[in-house]
Amino acid sequence: MSPSSDSRLRKFQLRRATRISLLVPVWFLTLHLLALLLFGLGFLLSRPVLPDIATKSASYSGADVVLPRAFKRAVVVLIDALRYDFITGSGDWDGTYYSDALTTPLMLSVSHPENAAVFKFIADPPTTTLQRLKALTTGSLPTFVDAGSNFNGAEVTEDSWIGQLLSSRGKNRVAFAGDDTWLSLFPVLAHGTYEGKNLTFPYESFNVWDLYTVDSGVTSHLWPLLERKDDWDVLIAHYLGVDHAGHRFGPDTPQMKEKLLEMDTMLKTLVDAIRDDDETLLVVLGDHGMDEKGDHGGDSKGEVEAGFFWYSSRPFLAPVDKAETINQIDLVPTLSLLLDIPVPFNNLGSPIVSAMLGPERNFQTLASAFRIVSEQIYGYRSHHPSFDGTSEVTELYSAASEAWNTSRDYVRISELYLEFQKQNLKTCREMWAKFDVPSMIAGIVLFLASVVSLIVFYAAFDGSIECASDYLDLLAANAGCGALIGLAAGTGLGYLRSRLFTATIFGLAMGSILGFAKALHSLSSVNVxxxxxxxxxxxxxxxxxxxxxxxxxxxxxxxxxxxxxLLVSFGFILLVASFRLADTKLRATAVFHSIVFILQSRIAEYPRVCREEQLPFCTSNFYASTASSVSSLPALVVLFGTALAFPAIIKSFLRTSASYEGSAPLWVGTGLRVALVLVALYWTLDYVEADPKSQANVEQIKMYKYVVSRLLFGVTVVGAPLAWFRGVPLCLRVEVTNNQEKIKQAVQDGDVDTASKTSPVSVEIIGFGNTYGSLYMLLFLSIFAAVALCLKPVGGIAMAGMVYQILTLLEVGDALELFASSPIVIPTIIALMGTQYYFATGHQATLASIQWDVAFLFTQSIRPPLTHIALIFNTFGPFILAGLAVPLTVFYKLSPSPRDFRASEATMARVVQAGTGAMIYAGGLTLINCITTIVLRRHLMVWKIFAPRFMLAGATVLVIDVAVVAGTFFAGTAIGAVYDVFG
Incomplete structure (x- = not known):
């Protein structure tokens, strides 16, 4: 075989080894995904929906039934995130700016108590818009998992007052303007016309940086629609400016006051427009509130306490205390009765007492309304299999029905029906917290098996090429065969036990694990x-x-x-071990970097966004203020300083191995510095845009922002990686020395041996000792720059600190020779650092901490995949970098072995082995989280604390696994590039 043919064969074998090596992390990723799916299906249950449609039963008529006079039409104004104190101006939230802005509702309720009233409108968590709209139209309760569909709204298939309205009128007579979420829930609204006239005007809803477009559009359509009041039965106007002002600036800001004053002006005009129309009911409500920072999604006081106000020129209310509290789902039966349509079949709410009593305080009307709603709820219970075993609630209904038939004490009858409705609601809230324990246990068993398999793989796979060539081939073959056998067995067992999906998934995964065990047993040459x-x-x-x-x-x-x-403790262990090194220079290096690691672990604890449960013992410092999502000016100054200093830090690390050569000065000294300066420039423009003094030039500033972000995204995510893959020169410099003069001098001196041994030309490769590490570092830094762009300024500074800390850890690991003695330890600690820096980048294990505004980093509207990439990099950036840093634990200060194909394959095998460290951390942590979650599933804080933390753990294991897979692929490319040069 010719040398060229042999070289091509070796390259082919190396590429094949790389592809086979990828099978290992992909397999464990699949196992974790299946385990997470099983446990999640058992823990995060969704509420079953019945498709039945309510009709008017006999309870709507009869000699004893008296119902309130119905309205001909209703105007429903939904002010997104209208917190209760925004319309009362008092309470625990003593705001400076908003306390006297939206005053019309309270003034009318005080001056005309029979025509208007203000209520505290309690939302069920999760307090996200889509879930609240479902509850406000169907009267049903959400479950925790429903929060995940807030950006993927599915059509409402259950009965609702909108559906009842459309079917009872025989045509679409619902006018709409505002948040397009309504159209994802009720697509029929998109076709809203009457006699050829358009009734629907949707606007995109998630650009939280835009305070004006949606509100101006809604108002511009509201007044013409009011003039065409004979064309519709219900007019829905959904305003978003208050919600966006909260997300962007916080609740207690001049921008919030501006939006509330705008809403107050709109309501005054609206009330004047219907003041002489006693057939129109005005309903103004918030779908949820907001916390002290302007966000929502959880169950804090500010998030669940929304505002509610209604008005009609016709007296229709019994005067109530302004502090009266109602559930949001209570609107559904009340509005249905006031519009003379059937109460939706799945409703769980109760009629609002003051509207049913009326100004005459007629308790017969109240009892009639309670009877109708109780009969609807009883019918729902009768059709729902989950209510078996709740006979005590049914007994309450029987007692109330008997009182209706035998008594005329309508006050007592109302109390009995109301008690039935309250107990039913309580039962439903408890019932939908039931868990599918067998699925949860199956998920835990699968997680346990996968973590044990990872540990065994790490123990057996010693990184030798003999192990790699045999072990990985057998693993792929046996795991595949085992998966097929397990799939068949699981499907058969699941069919017999009526748990087809759970058993199939479990059988598929466990079969592949048993196949792995068989492969291990077959390799008698492998000594675990x-x-x-x-x-x-x-x-x-x-x-x-x-x-x-x-x-x-x-x-x-x-x-x-x-x-x-934990990290500081590990740093002290490294410090103690460093002092034991015999070599003075090596000891000084290890001690210095151990101390830096300890200090950086402490510094990373400083940036924070406090969650509700931490108050008042925690102070947020991530933004300009605790009630804002805008970064502070000092943070921007530090970000610019980081942009200038961080490349110098990287340069210093590369110079320790003489690797700041070749492409490194261009990539790090120029490219990285320019990229980070552009990151700082983008967030400076964002800061300027948020300044009220810049509103006149806001569109121009936005244009500059998008130019900077798109340019930087293109360079860091597309351009730089593409250049890297196409063959960026290695970080090497070749020095050629002509030794002719030296030879002549040796001959003249009579030193024949020196002259004969000296080559006429000597070649020295500068940076050879870190060939792999420096090459991989270039790609790693490119992805870091992309992640830094998607993080808020303090988050970007923190991520630079994380990269610095990773490099210090690599230096200590190299000095202590940890990469050889324990390939798992450094990847595990880096993965642990990923979780710490998740918190340091302004996140918490809560829905409210998700920085949704970053979705509009590149565009003014949602544009996949840019929107999703920005959110993923922002939320999971630390985990992404932690997974991608794994190959550095193998590559750091590693020199190639020229013409040694076996050594290149062995290096790839070591990368795979190191990847198990991060995957053991992620999988093991999720396993423990699942175990504690199933034990504490009845804990008072399960949905507030433990469920969000489980969701974070599940996302973490998947992100780290995917990053390890990507890092393994990138490492294979780097090994191939080095082999092309030195092979």
């Missing part, structure tokens, strides 16, 4: 070494110590501080 060296044991202990935090709601709330303690 003990995975518990002192450093490996420390890595596994860190996973356990982190995981047991999930057994306490207090530790989950303060998780960031606990992680800081």
């Amino acid at each position: 070494k003990s995975p518990v060296s002192k450093w490996t044991g420390l890595a596994l202990l860190s996973i356990v110590l982190h995981g047991i935090l999930f057994a306490s709601n207090s530790y989950v709330v303060w998780e960031a501080r606990s992680l800081s303690f």
